[in-house]
Amino acid sequence: MQNGVREIFSEVPKTYDAVNAISTFGLDIAWRKKLAKLAAGFGGERFLDLCTGTAKTAIYLKQATKNKTEICAADFSLPMLKIALTKPQAKSIEFIACDVKKLPFPDNSFDVATISFATRNININREILISTFKEFRRVLKPGGCFLNLETSQPSFWIIKKLFHLYVKLFVRPIGTLISGSKKAYTYLSKTIPRFYSAQELKTLLEQAGFKEVNFQKLPLGIAAIHIGKKT
Numbered sequence: 001m002q003n004g005v006r007e008i009f010s011e012v013p014k015t016y017d018a019v020n021a022i023s024t025f026g027l028d029i030a031w032r033k034k035l036a037k038l039a040a041g042f043g044g045e046r047f048l049d050l051c052t053g054t055a056k057t058a059i060y061l062k063q064a065t066k067n068k069t070e071i072c073a074a075d076f077s078l079p080m081l082k083i084a085l086t087k088p089q090a091k092s093i094e095f096i097a098c099d100v101k102k103l104p105f106p107d108n109s110f111d112v113a114t115i116s117f118a119t120r121n122i123n124i125n126r127e128i129l130i131s132t133f134k135e136f137r138r139v140l141k142p143g144g145c146f147l148n149l150e151t152s153q154p155s156f157w158i159i160k161k162l163f164h165l166y167v168k169l170f171v172r173p174i175g176t177l178i179s180g181s182k183k184a185y186t187y188l189s190k191t192i193p194r195f196y197s198a199q200e201l202k203t204l205l206e207q208a209g210f211k212e213v214n215f216q217k218l219p220l221g222i223a224a225i226h227i228g229k230k231t
C-alpha cells in the first residue's frame with residue numbers, strides 16, 4: 001500500500017493546495033497556523049515537518065519560528081516536493097526525500113517535529129503507525145515535542161455522520177473533478193471515516209513512548225492537534 005500512497009500523491013500535486021482550501025473553506029490554513037504557533041512556542045533550533053507535501057505547514061513553521069530556526073521538511077513524493085520547491089517562501093527550508101518510516105537522521109536530532117494531514121497515510125495498520133511514531137520519537141531530542149494535526153472523529157454521532165457524508169458527497173467529487181484523480185480522493189474519503197478518535201490516537205502515541213500526551217479538538221471535532229513529549 002505504501003507504493004500505492006506514493007502513486008496517489010504523484011497524481012495530485014498541482015491541484016493539492018487548491019482542493020485543500022476549497023474542501024475545508026480555508027479552515028486548513030487556520031489549523032496549520034495554529035499548529036505552527038503551538039510548535040514555535042516550544043522553541044528550539046531544529047524543526048522537522050514530516051510528510052510535508054507541498055510544504056504548506058512547513059512554510060507557516062518558518063514564519064512562526066525565529067529567523068535562525070532551521071526547518072527540515074521530509075516527504076517521499078518527488079512530485080509533491082517539486083511543487084514545494086517552486087514556492088518562494090520555502091526558499092530557506094531544507095527538503096529531504098525519504099520515507100518517514102525510516103528517517104535518515106541520527107537519534108536526538110530535532111527539538112520539534114510536526115505532521116499535518118498525513119498520519120492517515122502512514123496508518124497502514126496499527127503496528128506500522130506505532131512503529132512510525134517511535135521513529136519520529138527517535139529523532140527528537142530529549143525534551144523535544146511531536147505535534148500531530150489530523151482529521152478526527154466528532155464525538156456526537158450526528159456530526160460524525162454528517163462529516164463523513166460531506167467527505168463522500170462533496171470532497172470526493174470536487175477533489176476528483178479538480179485533480180482528475182479519482183483514486184486519490186476515493187482513498188481520502190475511505191481513510192477519514194476509518195481513522196482513530198482523538199482518545200484512541202492519544203493511546204497510540206503513548207504506546208509509541210510519548211509522554212504527557214494531550215490533544216485539542218478543533219471546531220466540531222472534525223480535526224485535532226495532539227502533542228506528545230520525548231522525556
Ligand SMILES: C[S@@+](CC[C@H](N)C(=O)[O-])C[C@H]1O[C@@H](n2cnc3c(N)ncnc32)[C@H](O)[C@@H]1O
Binds near residue numbers: 052057074115122
Ligand atoms: C495529505 S498529504 C499532506 C501534506 C502536508 N503535510 C499538508 O499538510 O498539506 C500527505 C503527504 O504525506 C506523504 N507521505 C505519505 N506517506 C509517507 C511516507 N511513508 N514517507 C514520506 N512521506 C509520506 C505523501 O507523499 C504526501 O505528500
